[in-house]
Amino acid sequence: MEGEGLMRSGGCKRERQAWFRRGLALLWLMVAAGWSIGIVPAAQGSPAGAVGDAARGRNLFNGKGVCFYCHGLDAHPDQLPQLAQDTASYVAHLDPKPPHLREPLGLKMTGDKERFRLIREGHVGTGMLPDANLSDQEIHDLLAYLAILRSPAASKGESHP
């Protein structure tokens, strides 16, 4: 056959080498792409040591996370939203009361691991419900926001004795 003759010729061999090199290059591209898309979510999504985005955390606090129902808009306890009558009265009668998240001295929790669990699982026996709607990353965003609230700059001018 004509084709068989061609297959054995040097020209075909060179062509196969070219294809091999192109294949290698493609493989490298795939590995690099897989690495870049695989590694980023892994680093952000892990509960330990993940980095949160405080701006997104603030939006979650005043939105999807419904934290502001009890802790107030932007964590100002005197700025509770207008809620339905029964929800408002439920929040008003919480015991213990929702703490002022901008006043570090009045807070009990000392670490983000603890806070993460509190937000994920809720408080047994208090008004703070578990929030299954939030992803790990969203909780880290909230934690980043809460950390800013606790910093001296955030409470400056508010906590005069």
Ligand code: HEC
């Ligand atoms: C239904 C009311 C309610 C909602 C909604 C709520 N909390 Fe709370 N939260 C409380 C109460 C009450 C406590 C105090 C519980 C206690 O002292 O045992 C608390 C405690 C906390 C604490 C611990 C403060 C400390 O003492 O160190 C943090 C942090 C916190 N909440 C953050 C959040 C975040 C973030 C959200 C939204 C995802 C949220 N809360 C939603 C009522 C609420």
